[in-house]
Amino acid sequence: MLAPNLYQLRMGVGHAYLWRDPGSLTLIDTGIPGSGERIVEAIERLGWDPDELRTVFLTHFHPDHAGGAAELATRKGVTVVAHRLDAPVIRGEASGPEPDMAGAPQWERDLYAEVPHLPPAPPAPVHREVEDGDELDIAGGALVVGTPGHTDGSVALHLPDPGVLFTGDIAAGANGGVMFGVFHSDRERALGSFRRLATLEVETLCFGHGDPLLGGAGVALRRAADALD
Numbered sequence: 001m002l003a004p005n006l007y008q009l010r011m012g013v014g015h016a017y018l019w020r021d022p023g024s025l026t027l028i029d030t031g032i033p034g035s036g037e038r039i040v041e042a043i044e045r046l047g048w049d050p051d052e053l054r055t056v057f058l059t060h061f062h063p064d065h066a067g068g069a070a071e072l073a074t075r076k077g078v079t080v081v082a083h084r085l086d087a088p089v090i091r092g093e094a095s096g097p098e099p100d101m102a103g104a105p106q107w108e109r110d111l112y113a114e115v116p117h118l119p120p121a122p123p124a125p126v127h128r129e130v131e132d133g134d135e136l137d138i139a140g141g142a143l144v145v146g147t148p149g150h151t152d153g154s155v156a157l158h159l160p161d162p163g164v165l166f167t168g169d170i171a172a173g174a175n176g177g178v179m180f181g182v183f184h185s186d187r188e189r190a191l192g193s194f195r196r197l198a199t200l201e202v203e204t205l206c207f208g209h210g211d212p213l214l215g216g217a218g219v220a221l222r223r224a225a226d227a228l229d
C-alpha cells in the first residue's frame with residue numbers, strides 16, 4: 001500500500017498500480033503477457049471487487065506494460081485507455097518504434113544487451129484514445145500528460161488532487177530517488193518530456209520500474225531534471 005487508495009502490484013518486470021475510487025478501480029499498466037489473472041487475484045487479496053475494475057490505463061505499448069491488457073479487456077465494464085499514437089501498436093495493427101540506443105550512454109547500451117527482449121504484447125482493444133491534456137474521471141479528475149520520446153504515444157497520468165504521478169518509463173526509481181528512464185525511441189524528446197514532468201506539483205511518483213517515491217517527489221524530480229542539464 002502506498003496510500004489508502006493506491007497500491008503497487010509488483011509484476012517482476014514492470015510494475016502496475018491500482019487506484020481506487022468509490023465503486024471503481026483503475027489499473028495503471030498491466031505487466032507482462034499472462035499477468036491478467038495475477039492482477040485479478042491481487043485485487044481480491046486486497047479485499048476489493050475485481051468487477052469494479054473500470055479503467056485500464058496504458059502508459060505505452062511495451063509488452064511489460066501492455067502485456068496483460070488483452071486478458072483484462074475481456075472483463076465486463078473494462079475500458080482500455082491509451083494514447084492515440086500507441087493505440088494501433090497495442091491493437092496489433094502496427095509495429096512500434098524500437099528503442100534508439102545510438103545516443104544512449106554505454107551503461108544503458110550494456111543494460112539493453114543484457115535484459116530479456118519480450119515479444120510484442122498480445123493484441124488488445126483500445127476503447128478510448130487520449131492525448132495530452134485529456135481528463136479522466138479518476139481521483140476527482142486525472143490529467144493525461146503527453147510524454148513522447150519513450151514511445152511516440154507514451155503518456156503519464158497525473159492525479160492533481162492526491163498529488164500522484166504515474167510516470168511510465170520516462171522516469172524510473174533508483175536508490176530511493178528518481179532517474180531519467182531508459183530505452184527511449186527518441187532520447188531528445190524523452191528528455192523534454194522528463195523536464196515537463198518536473199514542472200508538475202506532485203508528492204508521490206509511481207514508476208514502471210524501480211521503487212515508488214513517497215513524499216517530496218516533485219522536488220526530487222526537479223533536482224534530477226536539473227542534473228541532466
Ligand SMILES: [Zn+2]
Nearest residue numbers: 060062150169
Ligand atoms: Zn517501456
